[in-house]
Amino acid sequence: MFPRNILSNILNKSLMTLNFKKEPETLYEPIEYMFGIGGKHLRPLLCLTSFNLFSDNITDDIVYPALALEIFHEFTLVHDDIMDKSDTRRNQPTVHAKWGDNTAILSGDAMSILAYRYLALCPKDKLQAALKLFTDTAMGVCEGQQKDMDYEDQAFITMDEYMDMVGQKTGVLLACSAAMGAVLAGAGEEKVKGLYEFGYQTGLAFQIADDYLDTFGDQKIFGKPIGGDIANNKKSWLLVECTHRAKTADRKDELNALLALGDDERERKIEAVRQMYIDLGVRESAEEAILECHAKALKALEDAGFDEEQTATMTAFAEQLIHREK
Amino acid sequence: MFPRNILSNILNKSLMTLNFKKEPETLYEPIEYMFGIGGKHLRPLLCLTSFNLFSDNITDDIVYPALALEIFHEFTLVHDDIMDKSDTRRNQPTVHAKWGDNTAILSGDAMSILAYRYLALCPKDKLQAALKLFTDTAMGVCEGQQKDMDYEDQAFITMDEYMDMVGQKTGVLLACSAAMGAVLAGAGEEKVKGLYEFGYQTGLAFQIADDYLDTFGDQKIFGKPIGGDIANNKKSWLLVECTHRAKTADRKDELNALLALGDDERERKIEAVRQMYIDLGVRESAEEAILECHAKALKALEDAGFDEEQTATMTAFAEQLIHREK
Numbered sequence: 001m002f003p004r005n006i007l008s009n010i011l012n013k014s015l016m017t018l019n020f021k022k023e024p025e026t027l028y029e030p031i032e033y034m035f036g037i038g039g040k041h042l043r044p045l046l047c048l049t050s051f052n053l054f055s056d057n058i059t060d061d062i063v064y065p066a067l068a069l070e071i072f073h074e075f076t077l078v079h080d081d082i083m084d085k086s087d088t089r090r091n092q093p094t095v096h097a098k099w100g101d102n103t104a105i106l107s108g109d110a111m112s113i114l115a116y117r118y119l120a121l122c123p124k125d126k127l128q129a130a131l132k133l134f135t136d137t138a139m140g141v142c143e144g145q146q147k148d149m150d151y152e153d154q155a156f157i158t159m160d161e162y163m164d165m166v167g168q169k170t171g172v173l174l175a176c177s178a179a180m181g182a183v184l185a186g187a188g189e190e191k192v193k194g195l196y197e198f199g200y201q202t203g204l205a206f207q208i209a210d211d212y213l214d215t216f217g218d219q220k221i222f223g224k225p226i227g228g229d230i231a232n233n234k235k236s237w238l239l240v241e242c243t244h245r246a247k248t249a250d251r252k253d254e255l256n257a258l259l260a261l262g263d264d265e266r267e268r269k270i271e272a273v274r275q276m277y278i279d280l281g282v283r284e285s286a287e288e289a290i291l292e293c294h295a296k297a298l299k300a301l302e303d304a305g306f307d308e309e310q311t312a313t314m315t316a317f318a319e320q321l322i323h324r325e326k
Numbered sequence: 327m328f329p330r331n332i333l334s335n336i337l338n339k340s341l342m343t344l345n346f347k348k349e350p351e352t353l354y355e356p357i358e359y360m361f362g363i364g365g366k367h368l369r370p371l372l373c374l375t376s377f378n379l380f381s382d383n384i385t386d387d388i389v390y391p392a393l394a395l396e397i398f399h400e401f402t403l404v405h406d407d408i409m410d411k412s413d414t415r416r417n418q419p420t421v422h423a424k425w426g427d428n429t430a431i432l433s434g435d436a437m438s439i440l441a442y443r444y445l446a447l448c449p450k451d452k453l454q455a456a457l458k459l460f461t462d463t464a465m466g467v468c469e470g471q472q473k474d475m476d477y478e479d480q481a482f483i484t485m486d487e488y489m490d491m492v493g494q495k496t497g498v499l500l501a502c503s504a505a506m507g508a509v510l511a512g513a514g515e516e517k518v519k520g521l522y523e524f525g526y527q528t529g530l531a532f533q534i535a536d537d538y539l540d541t542f543g544d545q546k547i548f549g550k551p552i553g554g555d556i557a558n559n560k561k562s563w564l565l566v567e568c569t570h571r572a573k574t575a576d577r578k579d580e581l582n583a584l585l586a587l588g589d590d591e592r593e594r595k596i597e598a599v600r601q602m603y604i605d606l607g608v609r610e611s612a613e614e615a616i617l618e619c620h621a622k623a624l625k626a627l628e629d630a631g632f633d634e635e636q637t638a639t640m641t642a643f644a645e646q647l648i649h650r651e652k
Contacts, residue, residue: 027472079435083428102409102475105431109405110468112435116442117461120454127457128450135443142436146353149428 001313002056007048011041014063015070030095030107031114034074037092042321043069043177049317050181050195053310061123062184065130068119069177072134075111076141078104083149091224122184129183137176144168151235162240163204171203178202178314194304195314201297202318205290209322211236212286215274227270233259238277238286245280290322327639328382333374337367340389341396356421356433357440360400363418368647369395369503375643376507376521379636387449388510391456394445395503398460401437402467404430409475417550448510455509463502470494477561488566489530497529504528504640520630521640527623528644531616535648537562538612541600553596559585563612564603571606616648 020032044066051062080086081094082104088094096104115134122130147165151157157165178199182192213222214229215238229236246255255276261269277283297318301311346358370392377388406412407420408430414420422430441460448456473491477483483491504525508518539548540555541564555562572581581602587595603609623644627637 024469024472024476026476027469079431083431101427105405105409106468106472106475109435109438110465112438113461113464113468116457117465120457120461124454127453128446131442131446131453131457135439135446138439139436139443142432142439143350143353146350146432149432150350150352 001052001309002058004045004049004317007045007052007058008041010058010063011044011048011066014060014067015041018067026099026103027107027110030078030099030103031111033098034078034095034111037090039070039074039090041070043073043173046174046177046199046317047181047184049313050178051185052181053306053313054182054185054187054191061121064118065122065180065184066177068115068117068134069173069180071111071118072115072138073173075108075115076145078108078111080145082108083145088224126184126186130180133176133179133183137172140168140172144170144172156243157235157240159240159244162235162237166207166237167200167204170207171200174203174206175199190304191306194300194306197300197304198297198314198318201293201300202321205293205297205318205322208237208286208290208293211238212283212290215270215277216283227266227274230270230273231263231266237289238282239273241285242273242277242280242282245282246276249280251276251280294318294322327378327635328384330371330375330643333371333378333384334367336384336389337370337374337392340386340393341367344393352425352429353433353436356404356425356429357437359424360404360421360437363416365396365400365416367396369399369499372500372503372525372643373507373510375639376504377511378507379632379639380508380511380513380517387447390444391448391506391510392503394441394443394460395499395506397437397444398441398464399499401434401441402471404434404437406471408434409471414550452510452512456506459502459505459509463498466494466498470496470498482569483561483566485566485570488561488563492533492563493526493530496533497526500529500532501525516630517632520626520632523626523630524623524640524644527619527626528647531619531623531644531648534563534612534616534619537564538609538616541596541603542609553592553600556596556599557589557592563615564608565599567611568599568603568606568608571608572602575606577602577606620644620648 015035018035020028020035022028044063047066047069048058048063051066052058077089078095081089082096082101086094087097094104095107099107116131119130119134120127144165144167147161148169151161151165175196176199179192179196182195187195211229214236215227217226219226228234229239233239242255243252246252255273258269258272258276298311298315301314306314341361344361346354346361348354370389373392373395374384374389377392378384403415404421407415408422408427412420413423420430421433425433442457445456445460446453470491470493473487474495477487477491501522502525505518505522508521513521537555540562541553543552545552554560555565559565568581569578572578581599584595584598584602624637624641627640632640
């Protein structure tokens with residue numbers, strides 16, 4: 001098995017070979033821009049790490065399908081940013097803010113097609129399984145995004161609804177990334193399923209950690225203003241849990257009054273809700289929930305019969321994701 | 327070979343098995359709606375007709391990939407209608423007019439994924455070739471749509487630019503449909519290429535015929551108001567050709583004055599431009615251009631060595647497309 005930085009280098013070299021300088025420029029420039037403003041490339045890295053559990057033979061027909069996961073992820077970001085009317089991502093203007101909605105729709109569509117084009121470069125005998133995994137995942141991501149939008153119009157959602165929604169929005173693509181590595185390596189069904197579950201649970205932990213950092217992170221490290229979720233009444237893990245606890249603690253009216261505060265009282269609102277999260281033990285429970293998902297992820301590896309070295313590699317990957325500060 | 331109505335029946339039966347009644351309803355309802363309001367299903371029918379040149383063994387793993395072409399086509403319509411701000415299609419409200427832009431973006435995305443899901447049901451040994459053909463085509467369609475939008479902001483375009491643009495917007499998907507049938511039947515490269523060129527040229531003829539009918543068709547049969555292209559200064563085959571002829575005929579200023587007329591003089595504008603198309607021989611040339619593309623389509627079949635019966639079947643298909651009145 002290769003160390004993480006070797007896999008990362010392989011990935012970065014291949015990323016640089018992707019050529020988006022084609023005609024018409026109006027279509028391809030936004031695609032190049034999205035890749036230019038970076039990203040953590042977690043999904044292809046997870047895919048290669050997973051593949052590398054079974055094989056050291058990391059060739060183009062493995063790396064390009066891994067990159068397809070990144071291209072698909074970037075496509076969803078471009079379209080999500082239109083739908084969510086987000087003007088900034090990674091401290092840069094979003095595609096629709098820079099070029100308008102029409103360009104963002106069409107460049108996003110082109111990115112989704114490019115994802116399939118690179119996936120199609122996988123070994124021929126693995127293609128049908130890889131494509132099925134990929135399309136099932138992509139449908140899940142769409143369903144998750146739709147649920148997210150639907151839930152915006154609801155006063156409350158249950159924790160089950162929250163976990164199901166983020167499972168689809170974030171979980172299934174990390175699950176697919178981990179499982180894809182195993183599929184491309186020709187691993188058996190038990191291993192594929194184990195890595196899928198590992199990726200899914202790690203995705204949940206990752207999302208809860210993201211929600212956590214939005215309220216309790218360090219702005220300098222996190223890269224965006226702290227408290228945005230609270231200010232926007234976003235149904236984060238923290239708010240969903242707090243809504244239920246506030247009822248039991250007879251602080252429901254207080255919470256509702258805080259949520260009704262306008263942008264002119266943004267700082268007071270963030271501070272007060274943050275304090276309620278601490279008072280009601282929501283902060284602590286979030287930390288526990290992250291660890292619980294992480295434990296389930298590791299359990300899935302154990303159940304699938306991975307050996308010590310394989311388990312250590314995947315555990316390190318997951319821990320880097322959930323103990324991050326940005 | 328089966329007669330056309332048999333192929334059409336096979337297709338319609340399989341179309342009815344597509345089940346879009348899934349959760350969340352907000353995502354799937356618009357997809358079901360798009361298929362409910364019909365369409366001519368030309369692309370899957372062309373694919374099956376092409377497949378049937380080589381084999382009578384039309385099974386689900388042929389029909390579902392054929393339907394993928396229709397699903398992809400419907401996806402492009404949903405997104406194009408947002409970009410073009412079109413509120414009506416097939417005499418019904420478009421998806422974005424009925425449910426809003428966000429739903430149209432996301433349901434369109436889901437449809438594009440479904441297209442790959444159904445394509446993936448093709449015979450395993452054909453999948454890589456089928457997927458490459460499909461993604462190359464899909465990229466072409468995106469490029470064509472982008473060029474169409476770019477050209478809207480240009481005062482004039484050349485006939486070469488027009489033909490290239492409609493070749494991508496309409497030609498490549500019909501080309502892909504015809505070629506896909508051959509790929510799925512395991513036909514040789516020469517036959518695949520011949521059918522691709524046949525579909526491409528038929529697509530051009532189809533589009534010029536569409537432009538022609540928009541100005542010279544019978545409204546009752548065509549299904550939408552005649553003259554819409556003229557009223558909107560749309561760069562149709564007729565207008566592109568007329569722009570160049572008007573220059574030679576010293577009627578450029580007259581044409582520009584007509585194009586500058588507002589919606590309050592819609593009828594006068596349509597009538598005057600229509601008359602200029604007749605005066606300058608543009609109408610007649612359009613009829614010739616349609617036949618020229620049709621001839622190229624048939625020549626491609628001849629060059630690829632199709633026999634008499636095969637050629638007759640494809641010729642009948644093409645003629646139905648270009649001699650249509652709607």
